Amino acid sequence: xxxxxxxLPWQWCIVWWLVAVxxxxxxxxxxxxxxxxxREYLPLLxxxxxxxxxxxxxxxxxVTGSSSHPTGTGLSTICFGVFITSVIGAIVxxxxxxxxxxxxxxxLGANMVSMAIGGPLAGYAIYRLLKNTSVNIYITVFTVxxxxxxxxxxxxxxxxALAYPAQIGGVMTSFAAxxxxxxxxxxxxxxxxxxxxxxxxxxxxxxxxxxxxxLNVFSHEQIAKARMTEGSVASSEVRS
Amino acid sequence: MIQNRKLELITVVAVLxxxxxxxxxxxxxxxxxxxxxxVGSQKVAELTGHPVDSFTPLIPQWIPPSAEIxxxxxxxxxxxxxxxxxxxxxxxxxxxxxxxxx
Numbered sequence: 046x047x048x049x050x051x052x053l054p055w056q057w058c059i060v061w062w063l064v065a066v067x068x069x070x071x072x073x074x075x076x077x078x079x080x081x082x083x084r085e086y087l088p089l090l091x092x093x094x095x096x097x098x099x100x101x102x103x104x105x106x107x108v109t110g111s112s113s114h115p116t117g118t119g120l121s122t123i124c125f126g127v128f129i130t131s132v133i134g135a136i137v138x139x140x141x142x143x144x145x146x147x148x149x150x151x152x153l154g155a156n157m158v159s160m161a162i163g164g165p166l167a168g169y170a171i172y173r174l175l176k177n178t179s180v181n182i183y184i185t186v187f188t189v190x191x192x193x194x195x196x197x198x199x200x201x202x203x204x205x206a207l208a209y210p211a212q213i214g215g216v217m218t219s220f221a222a223x224x225x226x227x228x229x230x231x232x233x234x235x236x237x238x239x240x241x242x243x244x245x246x247x248x249x250x251x252x253x254x255x256x257x258x259x260l261n262v263f264s265h266e267q268i269a270k271a272r273m274t275e276g277s278v279a280s281s282e283v284r285s
Numbered sequence: 286m287i288q289n290r291k292l293e294l295i296t297v298v299a300v301l302x303x304x305x306x307x308x309x310x311x312x313x314x315x316x317x318x319x320x321x322x323x324v325g326s327q328k329v330a331e332l333t334g335h336p337v338d339s340f341t342p343l344i345p346q347w348i349p350p351s352a353e354i355x356x357x358x359x360x361x362x363x364x365x366x367x368x369x370x371x372x373x374x375x376x377x378x379x380x381x382x383x384x385x386x387x
Contacts, residue, residue: 047322050342052329058343088373095373098366102359106307110316111324137362143347144358147322151343183292198321205325209332219332226324237303240296247292252377274289 046113046201046227047141047156050149057208062154068162069135072128079129086125089249089256093121094133096245100238101137101160107230115238116197119190120245122165123172124262134161159200168193182263182271186246191239198227247271 053061079086100117107113121130138156141147148156168189175185202223211218250257254268263271310316330337349355 049322049326049340050344050346051340052326055343088376091369091373095366095369099363099370102362102366104320105303106311106318108306108310109321110310110314110318111321112318113321140362144349145355146346146348149342149344149346201325205329209329211332222328222332223325226328227321230321233303233306237299240292240299244292244296248374252374252381 046116046159046198046231047138047148048152048201048205050142050146050152053152053155053204053208055151057204058151058154060154061152061158061204065131065135065154065157065162068128068131069157072130072132072135075126075128076132079125085256086260089124089253089260090121090129090133092245092249093124093130094136096120096242097133097137100241101141105234105237107233109226109230111226111230113198113227113230113234115234116160116164116194117238117242118160118165118197119168119186119193119239120242122168122193123186123189123246124257124260127162127165127169130165131157131161134165137161155204156201159204160197163200164193164195164197167196176263182250182267183243183247185263187239187243190242191235194235194238195228195231198231199224202227 097117100115102114104112104114116134118130118134121133135153135157138148138153138160142149142153142156171192172185172189175188202220205223206216206220209219210216211222250268250271254272257263258265258268311318326337326340330340349358
């Protein structure tokens with residue numbers, strides 16, 4: 046989903062940088078106050094960050110005959126919200142811009158807005174919508190992750206379309222063209238990513254449910270219910 | 286008691302489905318499986334009428350000299366994530382074992 050260095054006019058580079066900076070600043074502030082309050086969250090933050098690192102490095106082939114990578118931002122969005130996710134996403138994007146020439150410094154603003162901010166924002170909206178319903182928590186995680194992944198690429202398409210409107214048909218025509226390249230490639234990837242991160246979330250709930258509860262990601266009842274249906278409570282009692 | 290493995294099963298099916306789709310797409314027609322970043326850049330070139338090479342970096346950029354070196358750097362990126370993941374889950378697992386054995 047990276048917009049490559051040089052492929053965005055400088056005016057747009059500045060616009061997207063300006064949009065991105067407040068999120069990153071707020072994220073750093075939130076991160077610092079959380080760390081000062083309780084170091085207990087650090088391991089979970091590590092897990093969420095690790096998945097963004099791993100998944101965004103995997104270029105997977107897709108139905109359209111091109112390859113793309115998942116974003117991995119869904120888990121972090123659910124556990125820590127949009128701002129902290131923005132910071133982690135920005136670190137990954139900076140790593141790739143400096144060392145791999147995937148995206149660049151001038152387009153980093155735009156890439157942060159799509160992967161580190163826009164995707165997580167959309168995912169967070171879904172999370173809030175589903176949080177207090179009877180929907181299974183793993184289905185919530187799946188949906189949030191898949192949506193965050195997919196919307197990232199929709200935003201990239203939109204950013205390119207705004208910068209390069211087609212001569213006939215304008216922004217919407219080129220949006221359709223970029224959408225066909227980025228977003229369609231992404232659909233199967235988003236589904237697989239959703240499944241994998243839902244599974245990871247299940248393991249976190251099994252091993253460390255208290256941290257999910259403490260962060261108020263899901264209520265005590267929801268976690269207890271998920272643990273019951275997954276049979277992990279009974280089996281761990283048998284083991285001990 | 287046998288644990289409920291529904292989610293594991295769904296994930297395996299999804300991954301297998303993904304692989305099968307890849308094999309099917311790969312078998313029919315010639316696809317480069319280029320990165321969508323690159324395909325997107327080509328589209329930009331097509332829309333503007335300027336060749337891809339005419340887009341020069343606004344800010345000078347270090348480019349990995351070969352695909353091998355690039356793959357190393359990507360491997361390092363995933364390794365960093367993998368190490369953290371293993372460490373934390375091990376730490377949690379140990380914590381859990383300790384509290385339940387007490």
